[in-house]
Amino acid sequence: MMLLALIAVLFFGGLAAFISERWHPAAPRWTALAALALEFVLVLLQYALTADQSSVWIADLKWPWISRFGIGFHLAMDGLSLSLVMLTVVLGFMAVSSSWTEIRHRQGFFYFNLLMCLAGTVGVFLALDLFLFFFSWEVMIIPMYFLISIWGHEDRTAAAIKFVIFTQVSGLLMLTAIIVLALIYHGYTGVYSFDYFKLLGMPLDAEVAFWLMLGFFVAFTVKLPSVPFHTWLPDAHTQAPTGGSVILAGVMLKTGAYGLLRFVVPLFPEASHQFAPIAMTLGAVSVLYAAVMAFAQSDLKRLIAYTSVSHMGFVLLGVFAWDLLALQGAVMTMLAHGISAAALFMIAGALQERLHTRQMGNMGGLWVAVPHLSAMALFFAIASLGLPGLGNFLGEFLVLLGAFKVNMLLTALAALVMILSPVYALIIMQKAFYGPLRLPHPIADFSRRDIIAMGLLVVASIWLGLHPHKVLETTEPSLQQAMQSSAVTGSTDEQ
């Protein structure tokens, strides 16, 4: 029931925010905040209730839904989904905070879409019925589309449509693969089922498994995104309002990584193993290519968007190395990147709100004008380049450590980014914050609300870096179980 409540709170919170605009224009944001606070309490409660449990799945809810096709309303939570839901809620607060003054028009509809988007994302992290998973996967797209196309910047329409078409078309490939899986299950047992546990470990023809795996893989790498499917991301991130960018970079990209971890490798261990060299190559290419591209941008938000692609390349590398260390590194990167990218987008959004430009050429010398904002920017630029002691470093380090055992060459290549990332991180500082001040009139520094929000992210980032075993412990059982289940089916097939 708790799991259902996690989705319902956001869903009804969204509706309430929409309706509450009638009473007061500021009511929606308070409603959204209240809904998120309630959600936060629920997540903590869930964690506290089940902290001592030994089973991998800390909560499970299964209701019949579309029985004609054996589709169930099946939600379940393990350590992995718990930490990702936590991230979603925290970044939900950040999105509300960064939209507090930025969004002035049609606030009700804005917060409605924001919360719907989060509800869909939480649904994705919790769904263990493949149909329900796809359902939530699609449901989170449309609100994001509205966020970009209504409250976005100058070129919003094209960016929004591009985003939807990329994710939707790749999603349909995944839908085909899901349906074929269910049909194969039907062939074996005579009944349809879309349940994760029933489809897990089902013997598959090698060739069929490969194609099905590819269907899922494309859908998830578009969302992740990885080269060559990343082209929607810089546009969408650049044009989205700050709150949208925070959700998009912080949470939505993680759904792709989560899908790879939860579905692609466990469902098709053989095929994934076969495909791993290609996937890892794509990951390494994304890491390097996006880092170079980031360096070449003059638009601040575009630059940050490319760094996202680069960081998510590490996740792809880690997942397909399929080594416990690398997997833990991938999860750590997901969380740490969620925090640092969200923070950077909030800073970029704050600058755009004040300067009405995202071009770094028009900035310069901002440290004098807005010292608090600049200090935060420095902190997160350094977090993003992977300073030891912060979460991003730990994640990337673990990925490289784990992947090195699997593929030495690709890992060594990907590690070159350690040279490139300081370059793009420091270029932000150089261009935007150092040098002579060029502003004709003074601008406001971070308000108290912004400082609190950013402070939380700073604490989270340091906590992830210095005290990682809490997160690693929480996620380890689920990762280990995923590895075991895929290893077992792998060995029985070989016999």
Place this chain on the structure above:
Amino acid sequence: MNSSQLIAFLPVICIAASAVIVMLTIAIRRHFALTCLVAGLGVLVSLLALMAARQQSPVYVTSLVRVDAYGLFAMALLLLAGLVVIVFCYDYFKDREGENEELLFLILTALLGGCVLVTASHFATFFIGLETLSVSLFVLVGYALGQSRSLEAATKYLVLSGVSSALLLMGMALIYSECGQLSFSGIEQYLAEQEIFNAMVLTGIVFIVAGVGFKLSLAPFHMWTPDVYEGAPAPVTAFIATVSKGAVFLLLLRFFLSGGGYSYVSMMTVITVMAVLSILLGNVLALLQDNVKRMLAYSSIAHMGYLLIAFIAGGNIESNFVVESVIFYLAAYFMTTLGAFGVVSLLSTPQAEAVELSSYRGLFWRRPGLATVFTFMLLSLAGIPLTAGFIGKFYIFAVGADAQLWGMLLMLIVGSGLGLYYYLRVIVVMSISQESGNYAGREAVLARVSSAVLVLLTLLLVWLGVDPIHLMNLIHGV
């Protein structure tokens, strides 16, 4: 004809009777609202008669008509769509000068044709039903007499429909000359006995498919669609897009399932080509439209292409699943199309239709309710979850995957990607802020009944998108 046959045939009789009653009402007193009411009641009575007919089915009413669960469900679908169209017609035409009452009579005769079509089990009823439907539609399309567009559309539809009927008759004649049979079951029996491939029958089937292709606006027989959709009054367009196409498609499926058409593999190749062309041409041409009605016309071509995927799958997998998918898809498509054209007709008057994309600018902020309904309808056409259109698309995917039509599924994915672009474009236009009130003078008059129906359709659409199991079970029984 015994009593059980009579009861089974009662829905069709009711529709015919209400057409006559409407005619008499008009003769006694010309009153538009009254006529609408009588016609609507007639349709409702026929819907009730379906309940009674259900007890008797399946039964042959003479060798011409077979009333079974399939036909009854199809009739229910057509009648409900007809009812919605009548409501839209009321609000659309109520302020128009001139004689509008005959409109209802024509809608009822068209419905009669459709009902005969979906229960036909014989070439005679096939042709009679189709002609009754088509002849009524010529007049309906050209009903707004004063406008050249409408007249042009009616003429086009008349000529092309005539040609397609001729093709159809020719096909029937060819098959008859070979089989000596006019009933579907007789033809199937003859084909089952024949072991060698029969060129004459094949030619006949090709002619029939071509004739039906015109009615379904499948590429390459789709040329008339955008012009007729654009020229016809919006409620009539809704009628053509749903009742006319739905009835013809359901008939085609029945003909192939019970007439043994699936045994001709080369026929499937022809239909596959038509499906691929329809999906590609429909979607690509829809991209170029700035006229909402034309865009919906091209999108309907594409949707008929999607539906053909399920139809083609009928050759490989058990027919129950195919029938279930086709009916569900059609039900979702009916709701969505009726809703979309309902919004168009609510924004229009017979003098000036709201067809240009620019007239939808900022609709979200001017008339949020209507824009929300339209958004749901467009999302359903695009097959996005939370709408019935998604479940329909899921069915097509499931059927296609079951029959292993990978190429067709790829087409479906490509088509959906293209489709998203033009559906979302309308949504974008609706969400553009526009504070200036230069549309105030052109706002259509308040239409309570139509708005209520639209809200109902939207709720139904979402309900079926979230909890489709009830409709699935209902159709599964068919």
